[in-house]
Amino acid sequence: MRKAIMLLVLLLVMNVDIFAQERKLTLTLDQQPIKELFKQIEQQCGYGFIYSDEVVKDMMQVSLDVKATPVSTVLGMVFKDHKLIFNLISEKLIAVGYRNDRLKNVGSQTALHGIITDKNGVRISFASLSLILSSDIVEKTVSDDDGHYQLNHHFLPAHTYRLLATSVGYMPLEITFNTPDTSALKRLVMSEDAQTLKTVMITNTKPLIERKTDRYIVNVENGSLAQGLSAFEVLQKSPGIWVSQDGSIRIKGNQSVMVMIDDVVQRMSQDDLAEYLKSLRSEDISKIEVIYNPPAEFEAAGTGGIVHIVLKKSRRDGLNGSLNGRYQNQGKQSLKSSGGSLAYKVKGLYLSANGSYTDDKNSSFGEEAVYYPDESTFSNTTDRNNQISRYQYRFSAAYNISSKQSLALQNTGSTNEPSQVFLTDIIYRNVVSRKGYAQADWDRKIKFNSTTLNYIWKIDSLGSSLKMIGDYSESSKKEQNQLLTTYSDPFSSMQSRTMTPSSTGIYAGQIDYTKTWKNELEL
Numbered sequence: 001m002r003k004a005i006m007l008l009v010l011l012l013v014m015n016v017d018i019f020a021q022e023r024k025l026t027l028t029l030d031q032q033p034i035k036e037l038f039k040q041i042e043q044q045c046g047y048g049f050i051y052s053d054e055v056v057k058d059m060m061q062v063s064l065d066v067k068a069t070p071v072s073t074v075l076g077m078v079f080k081d082h083k084l085i086f087n088l089i090s091e092k093l094i095a096v097g098y099r100n101d102r103l104k105n106v107g108s109q110t111a112l113h114g115i116i117t118d119k120n121g122v123r124i125s126f127a128s129l130s131l132i133l134s135s136d137i138v139e140k141t142v143s144d145d146d147g148h149y150q151l152n153h154h155f156l157p158a159h160t161y162r163l164l165a166t167s168v169g170y171m172p173l174e175i176t177f178n179t180p181d182t183s184a185l186k187r188l189v190m191s192e193d194a195q196t197l198k199t200v201m202i203t204n205t206k207p208l209i210e211r212k213t214d215r216y217i218v219n220v221e222n223g224s225l226a227q228g229l230s231a232f233e234v235l236q237k238s239p240g241i242w243v244s245q246d247g248s249i250r251i252k253g254n255q256s257v258m259v260m261i262d263d264v265v266q267r268m269s270q271d272d273l274a275e276y277l278k279s280l281r282s283e284d285i286s287k288i289e290v291i292y293n294p295p296a297e298f299e300a301a302g303t304g305g306i307v308h309i310v311l312k313k314s315r316r317d318g319l320n321g322s323l324n325g326r327y328q329n330q331g332k333q334s335l336k337s338s339g340g341s342l343a344y345k346v347k348g349l350y351l352s353a354n355g356s357y358t359d360d361k362n363s364s365f366g367e368e369a370v371y372y373p374d375e376s377t378f379s380n381t382t383d384r385n386n387q388i389s390r391y392q393y394r395f396s397a398a399y400n401i402s403s404k405q406s407l408a409l410q411n412t413g414s415t416n417e418p419s420q421v422f423l424t425d426i427i428y429r430n431v432v433s434r435k436g437y438a439q440a441d442w443d444r445k446i447k448f449n450s451t452t453l454n455y456i457w458k459i460d461s462l463g464s465s466l467k468m469i470g471d472y473s474e475s476s477k478k479e480q481n482q483l484l485t486t487y488s489d490p491f492s493s494m495q496s497r498t499m500t501p502s503s504t505g506i507y508a509g510q511i512d513y514t515k516t517w518k519n520e521l522e523l
Helices: 002-021 034-045 071-082 231-236 268-277
Strands: 025-031 049-050 060-071 084-089 093-098 112-118 126-134 136-142 148-150 160-166 172-179 187-190 209-211 215-218 260-263 285-291 306-311 318-330 335-345 351-370 377-400 405-429 434-458 466-487 495-516
Touching: 025 034, 025 071, 034 060, 034 071, 060 071, 071 084, 071 434, 126 148, 136 148, 160 187, 172 187, 231 268, 231 285, 268 351, 268 377, 268 405
Parallel strands: 049 093, 112 187, 260 306
Antiparallel strands: 025 060, 084 093, 112 148, 126 136, 126 160, 160 172, 209 215, 215 285, 285 306, 318 335, 335 351, 351 377, 377 405, 405 434, 434 466, 466 495
16 A cells, blocks of 8 residues: 555656646747747747747748647647748757648759768768758758658759768768659768878777767767868868858857857957967867757857867876967968967966968959940959958966866957058040059058956756856957049049047956756655
């Protein structure tokens, strides 16, 4: 009898727990973007969303009035009108895609299924795939745990598409196909990045990719990405992250992503951050955490997700460092860069520093001709010469006060000096021809510096902690534009000069306290 009562109590507790997991939403929206619904669900129910901008469009709007309604019911009701589907792929993450209805148009389809493997038939998980039409990316997706992928796209008949697949440890794979023949996509076979693997020695059995409730982790150290790459290139090869050449980083939708290095937010411009990541070597990286559903403790800038780069810390006392250099021929011009890193550890004190210098020279040529109804013409030819010099550095110091307390200081800085010269020959033909020459000089000097002090106290083994952060960032910009135009008619000649200085300083402070309770049930 006693055991029966105990079993009944256990079943009741389990039933309450399962019911509690059915999260409910109370919300009223009137012709609001569907992404506002996602935002409210994240705030009220703790779910994060992952989707492509080609699937969830800005023009999609929703109106609803619900009270204590299960999230699954709300999404089913809203998505029905927009031909969308959803799938709960973890306890806190919902994936959104197209509904798998076949289109009635001849030669088109909305869902294309395939599998991605290596040459030995081993399926590749979390590979990033981009569907490209002309030069536009029309859809992005990621293969699942078993290597399966699905493209939900309205394929246009008699069009040429490209499918680009990337994954850590493998060479990029690009397949070109013409609709409606998509047979080449049923099975994609990727080749291992042999040049990278030859320089790597595997010293442990930690998986390359670990998946957790609200994030996944790319273990760079001792893996196929451990040598010969920059942090920028590692991010490009990481699953679920889309990185453009101009430094734009996206995890879900078109929301901005916050980048952190060793728990410190990198408050740089997009261009400066891209250059800094290119100067950071993969040999210095321990792991990369991709947090697609950030906890409430992080600031609003991280609503689109967080990329957290964790650098290596020397396990032994002593000094170590590395140097790197790069030369790239660009026609008659060249790109040169060099950098280095240094680390020193003694007992509980860890010091590290790295810096880089880049000198980028390139040129271009352009022609333009304009014809007017009165038969007059205006034409010009322009030579454009660019030179960009960049200096960047990072210094950090960390001290373990005890096994549970640590204090860290970080200082980062950069100086960018872009200089552009435009040389233009001008011809204006009317009743009388008029020739001219123009020279435009655009010089800028941009400085950025940020200092962050970080204190962490791990209160217990359950995850309770106290974190205090103080930050100061300053930036300055000096910009000068000069224009000199000389015509055969001296009354048309002109000269101008514009100077635009600016400076900004920002102080920020943050205190986070997290308390974790242990949930136990004893019978």
